Amino acid sequence: MQLPWTKTQQTRPNTSGGDGDAIVVSGLRKTFGDFVAVDNVDFRVKRGEIFGFLGPNGSGKTTTIRMLCGVIAPTSGGGTVMGYDVVNEPERVRENIGYMSQKFSLFQDLTVDENLRFYSGIYGLTPEKYAERRAYILRMADLEGREDELTGNLSVGWKQRLALGCATIHEPKLIFLDEPTSGVDPTARRQFWELLNDLANEGVTLFVTTHYMDEATHCNRLAFIYRGTIIAEGTPQEVKADLTADTILQIAVDRGEEALAALEELDSVDEGYMQGSLVHVNLGRRGAEDAGLREFLVDRGFEVGAIDRVEPTLEDAFVHLVTQQGGRA
């Protein structure tokens, strides 16, 4: 029998760095004064998985990562990362993970080579290992021949790949990526995800936070965090499963925001949000093809284009889940 306050011990595997899950989190909670940043979060990440940790800004994503890296102590609860206890062995944890944030964390006034050498020193690589990793990273980041360029002069895609290289110079088996593609153009984002897929294929576990829902489809499993609580967890399919019986309409309309506001007043509309310039509304299980929405909008002076029934996207699922929580995404 386990007592509740032995939670951390309970989840701690016997063999460090063995075959246990990459991340095991139970009852993780962090408060800053009265503010509950992370509220009793539980989840597991298997080895070799790409785990998507999704949620709007301020929902507790970064706080969770920082607790998992042993940078800040949880208020209560705990977990293990690569078999090491995040509360009692933060140094072990940090030696065994890589971390990359949206700021890329490169020293702009250092050259490519100097950045690599710096991180090699921080992770205590031997000279031989450093030479090997340097060659690999330069090739991976497409920076061969540009070793002596100042990092600040690189364009954003190269910076991002160099940052990934620096974060993985010690070949961690688990990498935390906190909004790694934020502010990067779509082409560079796609290339970056190819690199992440390569890493995953080599058996590296990736823990990725993002607020780009399209990126979430790259993940094997997802967790949605909202106001500090995980509101859904599973594969992308599982997360969407709840919605597959619902009718979701995509409406092309001028003055989308105003149209959305008008539609949300209707009883027949459960939830709605903007997907780019298009309005998405969820009509629940009523199954009505059009539900008179076209007439409703035309009556109010909107110019309505195509109205199509669409498969639920992760974004639909997220809005649905948030609406159920009584909030707005």
Added chain:
Amino acid sequence: MRAAAKRVMAIARKEFIHITRDWRMIVAVLVLPLLQLLLFAYAISFDVRNVPSVTLDLDKTAASRSYLDSYATSTFFAVQGSVSDFAGIDTAFDRSEARVAIVVQRGFGDALAAGGTGAVSVLVDGSEPNSAQLGQTYAVALNQSLGRRALASWAEARGLGTVRVGSIEPRIQAWYNPERRSADFLIPGLMIVIIMIVTIQQTAVTLVKERENGTLEQLLESPLTHSELIVGKILPWALLGVVDTVLITGVSMGVFGIPLRGDVSALAVGIGLFIVCALSLGLVISAVAPSLESANIAALLLSFLPGFMLSGMAFPLASIPVALQVVSYLFPARYMVEIARGVFLRGASWGVLGPQVLALAAYAFVALGIATLLNRRRRA
């Protein structure tokens, strides 16, 4: 342990590259301190030289003439000429031809010959209080040293022993700085203040910069510990602080002719500890400051004001209000200024400077600890 040393070196090397990559930084660290030294040493000089003066000889004896001649050859007073009565002094003051008038009273020669005290008055133009005040001080000091010399030569000419001749009791004695050059007094203190300004300002921004660039977050997610980060950050700056010290000492001795009379090892240990103290103060600012601008301003305030006001560099600490005297113990400069003056001017040794060095060591330990703790807390 080896890994820890490796991490500290990685940070130190990186810091060093930051410094060398930016020429403005090199100027700020190596050239500005020397410019500050030259500027301040000339600007803040309290020396009174070539004060325009007139003489009034009411005695008109060989003794009085010999006495006044000594004034004419002094570099402190530029004797513009002699006047025949007190009205002449008024005129000279009114026309700003003189600020000081030296008056030898009637009976000066007789009094000295009789073994009494020769009466000499020094009149000072009070309309310019600062230079008048200083002029007066110097006049009194010189009056005495010159007066004695004049007496001696006068007595010798008459075949009398100086002991038997009456004299003016010397009241001011400038032992360690016999010429009372304010440069000697100021520069050892100024060196310390300049080194403090450079080191505090540079370290105050270093962690703020890392925080704003997001690189600090990255480092915290690595095996690097807070103490390793702090030590690695301090190392290159401490080294530069030492280089600055050597440069400034060289210029002080070469250009300003400051003597170095005492135990250099006490100075070296003192300055090493002092640099760590100043760097720690910078790191404390770094931990507390919300932005780069506020870090800069805080560093400016914390280095300039206590540096000039509370270090004893310009004003004797005993002469400032008691509350400020208490505050002055909170800044490392006062201990170091004491050590620097001791070693440069008084030829002081370890035994005398021990308490100051110990105070600095304790200060360094505490300040470094506070800096580390504050930076750790900042992240939690």
